[in-house]
Amino acid sequence: MLKINRLQIKIITDQGDYGIDEQFYEGLNFLASDDNTCGKSSIIEAIYYGLGFEEIIGGKGEKVLTSAYKTFIEDNDQKLSVVESKIYLEISNGLEIVTLYRTAKDLKRDSKLVTVYYSSLDKINDDDILIEDMYVHMKNSATNIKGFHTFLEKFLHLELPLVPATDGKQRKLYMQLIFSCMFIEQKHGWGDIFSGIPVLGIKDSKKRVIEYVLNMDTIDTEKKKEELKFEEARIRNEWIIEIKELQNAVNRETCSVSGVPLEPCEFTQISADGIHIFKEKKPLDIFIQELKDECEKLKSIKPRVIDNFDELQNELEETEKDIDQFEEEIYSLRSQISKENAAILILNDNLEIIETDLQNNKDAAKLRQLGSEIGCKSFENICPVCNQPIADSLLPVMEETEIMSIDENIRHLEAQKVMLSYARESHYGNKKVIDERLQLLQGKIFSLRRLAMALRNDIYSINDNMSESIVYKKIDLLNKIEKLEVLQKFVDKKLDNLLTLGKDWKKMLDGKKKVPRKKFSSSDYDKIEQLKIHFIENLRKYGYKSVANMDAIQISEESYLPVIEEFDMKFDSSASDNIRAIWAYTIALMQTSMEKKGNHPGVIIFDEPNQHSIIPEDMEEFFNSLLDLGEKSQIIVGITVKDTDTKSEIEKLPTELYHIIPIASKAFQKIS
Structure with missing residues (x-):
């Protein structure tokens, strides 16, 4: 699991330091302000940035952050130039705590550098604390030992699978993709379910994310199928090369070959014994023996020109x-x-x-x-x-x-x-x-x-x-014998290679037989059904009205997204109902994962979920459903409470079940 414990942002200007230092707790956390321009999104962006997930916002590096991190911040009527900006993020996996440090502006430090302190934030300066530097958004940062996302995957116990990429290779399912289904940011996240998912070259990325989050058996099945597909392609390619080299060698010596299987097969010793090389319509071994016999005869001829x-x-x-x-x-x-x-x-x-x-x-x-x-x-x-x-x-x-x-x-x-x-x-x-x-x-x-x-x-x-012709004939015969014997050895080597490939081919075919014929296991069907049940229940709670018959809603077995009569449900949804659908699906995914022992990290971030003037009663149901997720999860909601309705809906909630972080007119206040 992932839990955000504490976020500290330091923005250094030539007229003092600004920033925030806030703690987050298990369960429901509100980042609340009276206005939509106070900097809540900037605070949430810092969480994404600290985790190296800023691609969910729309790019890599500090360029996706607001100007407060890079150019200037406002203090009353003044615009103060930013000299440096630092982000400290304390996180936990439920057992261990680390603090992540990343800069957005620093002349001496690249934004791709992430420092990991193996301690809570208040102890990072202690002498006995282990500190390690890592890199992010560089080649192999998700696979190399010094790659930050390699560390984060291990720290969060995620064990990400290899999945098909658009270039035909197998790549790790990137963490940015997984968290895009639970971090719903304000600018792009409310367009559609998973609308904030970055493009990282993973084939059917939305589908792969859902399979992983729900821990579906099909992800292993698909993986096996892809592995078998690549193994089949490898054997075919190597088989073609072996056959081509064999035929070229035979042709160079003006021989012919029969019995060679042009396509891969379960090649055995019996198959190898059925392959024959011919020279002048005679088996190669017989032809070589005849040349040797002829050479022996020449030795008995008197090598002088007399009679x-x-x-x-x-x-x-x-x-x-x-x-x-x-x-x-x-x-x-x-x-x-x-x-x-x-x-x-x-x-x-x-x-x-x-x-x-x-x-x-x-x-x-x-x-x-x-x-x-x-x-x-x-x-x-x-x-x-x-x-x-x-x-x-x-x-x-x-x-x-x-x-x-x-x-x-x-x-x-x-x-x-x-x-x-x-x-x-x-x-x-x-x-x-x-x-x-x-x-x-x-x-x-x-x-x-x-x-x-x-x-x-x-x-x-x-x-x-001495007879030159006899000497020449001997040399010519010996050369022919040598070349044909080399050919025979070469053919034997190629047959050994084909035997190895034949064993690999049989193993591959046996593997195909073991792969389940059905697309889903019974467990997968249960998870898809449970996702559908939770999704529809959530829609009803949130006042979804665009579909008269909720029973018509299905979860597509192709995309795992909601459809009606095989069409995307979004096409029948109003703007406000589309927001309700995003709430419903995001929460249903966590609910199903928690019940069916999935891989959901247990955290959700909603930035300004009150889009398109959702009515207060539906917002109340939404908040209550977040509380129902319990303390095993962490929900962070950035919300504007300017209107009295939203404020009253929050106030209706039991105060002991949520934590609120009030944001003043400006998120970043002077701290020194």
């Missing part, structure tokens, strides 16, 4: 024949690439023309629409002079020739664009296949030419030197 001239001549002829065939194919492939490039170039030009025509037609359509709005007949396809129909084309029109309208042109051009784009992608695909074949043939020709050169050297050798 094998005819054999060498025949081998050279076969090699040169293969080179000629490959060169012819390369020539043909290069010719095909040239044709594909020419086709792509033409398609690019055509697409550019279509893009231009499409944009021109869209512009013409926009102008026509704009022209029709201002009554220009030429854009209505009517001559402004003779009022005769005119076509969209300046070309001579034959009697039976029908010219397409601008809208028809746009549809036709968009269809052409899709067709040409598809054709271009097809040509790009063809070119890629041809390029891969071309690179393969060029590598083969390079090897064959080196073999032919070695054979010629053997044929024209004048002595019985």
